[in-house]
Amino acid sequence: MITTNVQRHGTVLVSVTGALDEDAGVALQRALDDVTADERDFMVDLHGAMSMDADGLLHLLALHRRAESLGLRVLVVGWQPQPQQFMADVAGIRGRGSATGERYAVAGFRRLIEERAQRARDLSDFGAGWLSGV
Numbered sequence: 001m002i003t004t005n006v007q008r009h010g011t012v013l014v015s016v017t018g019a020l021d022e023d024a025g026v027a028l029q030r031a032l033d034d035v036t037a038d039e040r041d042f043m044v045d046l047h048g049a050m051s052m053d054a055d056g057l058l059h060l061l062a063l064h065r066r067a068e069s070l071g072l073r074v075l076v077v078g079w080q081p082q083p084q085q086f087m088a089d090v091a092g093i094r095g096r097g098s099a100t101g102e103r104y105a106v107a108g109f110r111r112l113i114e115e116r117a118q119r120a121r122d123l124s125d126f127g128a129g130w131l132s133g134v
Contacts, residue, residue: 020056
């Protein structure tokens with residue numbers, strides 16, 4: 001479940017609870033529908049996001065890109081172990097507790113993650129199609 005809380009102190013706060021997956025895309029994009037010129041910051045709280053797959057990562061990256069295009073400063077906090085490890089695996093960063101959450105704010109790292117997450121999703125879709133005889 002995705003909840004949105006617009007604080008009128010210039011911050012849009014989006015809290016993610018549950019799985020950050022394919023189904024999260026529409027709710028995440030809606031979080032920015034009513035942004036006004038008064039909002040300056042956009043915070044995504046992942047404390048309640050216990051899992052994330054390639055689709056969820058791509059949705060998160062698209063949300064970040066859209067928020068930046070609206071002139072918002074973006075901060076993602078509360079990385080849980082599975083989403084953080086998944087992003088580290090996608091990025092090719094090995095090692096327990098890789099600090100991918102801190103790297104997420106760097107545009108070059110986000111582009112790398114986006115390309116690799118897209119490839120992971122494409123391979124996943126290909127594998128599912130191959131297994132079903134498509």
